Structures are given as C-alpha cells and as structure tokens.
Amino acid sequence: MKLCVIPARGGSKRIPRKNIRPFCGKPILAYSIEAALETGLFDRVMVSTDDDEIAAVALAHGAEVPFLRPRELADDHTGTNAVARQAIEWHLRQGTEVLHACCLYATAPFVRAADLTAAYARLCESDKSFVFSVAKARFSVQRALRMMDSGEVEAMYPEFYASRSQDLEPAYHDAGQFYWGTAAAFLEDRKLYTRASRGYVLPHYRVQDIDDEEDWMHAELMFEVLEKIRGRD
Numbered sequence: 507m508k509l510c511v512i513p514a515r516g517g518s519k520r521i522p523r524k525n526i527r528p529f530c531g532k533p534i535l536a537y538s539i540e541a542a543l544e545t546g547l548f549d550r551v552m553v554s555t556d557d558d559e560i561a562a563v564a565l566a567h568g569a570e571v572p573f574l575r576p577r578e579l580a581d582d583h584t585g586t587n588a589v590a591r592q593a594i595e596w597h598l599r600q601g602t603e604v605l606h607a608c609c610l611y612a613t614a615p616f617v618r619a620a621d622l623t624a625a626y627a628r629l630c631e632s633d634k635s636f637v638f639s640v641a642k643a644r645f646s647v648q649r650a651l652r653m654m655d656s657g658e659v660e661a662m663y664p665e666f667y668a669s670r671s672q673d674l675e676p677a678y679h680d681a682g683q684f685y686w687g688t689a690a691a692f693l694e695d696r697k698l699y700t701r702a703s704r705g706y707v708l709p710h711y712r713v714q715d716i717d718d719e720e721d722w723m724h725a726e727l728m729f730e731v732l733e734k735i736r737g738r739d
Contacts, residue, residue: 508604509549509597509606511554513590513611514612515556526563529729530729534716538617539553542569547622551569553570554593555571557574558574576592591692608685614683616725617683625686636685636686639706640679681713682715685698
C-alpha cells in the first residue's frame, strides 16, 4: 500500500485555523488533497487531524479521515514524522501493509501532482530512506550576518568574507511540501537530513513557507500570478 498522510491539527496559533483558512478561493488544505488524488498513486489519501471541522473539510474535498489523531500527538511539539509513523502503525494494526508513505503538508498550495509522482519514482529507483522537496537558497548562506540586540552585525562565517559569490558552495533548504519515505524509515524514526535521503529540487517561485500573515499574503500573490501564467499556456 502507498499511503498519503496530510497532517492538519486544529491548534495553529500564529495563523488561527490555518489548515482550513480560505486561500485564493478554497480551504488551503484542499490543494494538498487534490494534488495527491490527481497522482493516482495512493491507495489512501488521509488527513491526520484532531479536529472535527478540519475532518469535515477533508472529507468534503475527497480525503479520508479513518480516525481522529490522539491529543498527545496534536501539540506544538509533535513533529510530522511522529504523525506519519502513527498513521502507518494504525494501518498495520488493521492488517494493512504499508510499503511507502508520503507526508504532505496541509499548507502547500504550490504542490503539484507531477512533482509527487516524480519524487516517488526517484525513491523507488534508489536505496534511500526518503526523497523530499528542497529548493536552492536564494543567497549565499556563507555570507549570512549575525545581529546582536544592540543592532550591531558581524559575519557569521568570517572565513568567507573575501570569497566571490560564484566561488561559494550552493546551499539548499527544505521546501516544506512533501516527504516520501519507506514505511520502515518512518517507523524507525530515521533522520531526514542525511545521505540516506535525496532531495527533489523545486523552483523558487513554487516554494513559500506559510508561518505568519505576511507569508500568507505573499503566498496568495505568488499563487495568483502563477495561475494567470498557467491560464495563458
């Protein structure tokens, strides 16, 4: 079985009710559900939530909610790997074997079915534990600055002060969209940022963390522009 797990707890603080807040015309959660269903890959696309209203929205948009997540896995400190692991374990207890799982964020309106499909193929052709979305850093992280409470700044990596940007090693960051993995990797809580993982690179214009109101506004503006461009294709 191939399982898609979309974590969507009800207790978001920085953006209240973030996972079902309307985003360019529909609940933001709907975009992740629709992309997962569009792939045709998954035997089950499920939303893992502790919240009845989120469960209802998930069901209305085609996902399954086979159980409500226990309260101890719905606080600020619960990581997505723990949520995916709990979903896999639940299926195993029902007698359903899970071979691969994809943890797909609920606030990923830029996710595309084609990327989920291509990343899964990359996982299958490798011996890796995970394949997950990454993006190239927009600036040389070796030029990062540290700012003190006084407002003074200093180079975080002074050894690169005189280096040309083109001579610095490119850096990548977690794009925060999806995490494909073997069921064993999730169950054994293997670390993500190791050589047992491969990155699937996304373009900058389809990557946006949504952690506060400014992020939300920026993401909607990006989304509207992309939709206009796609409409002209």
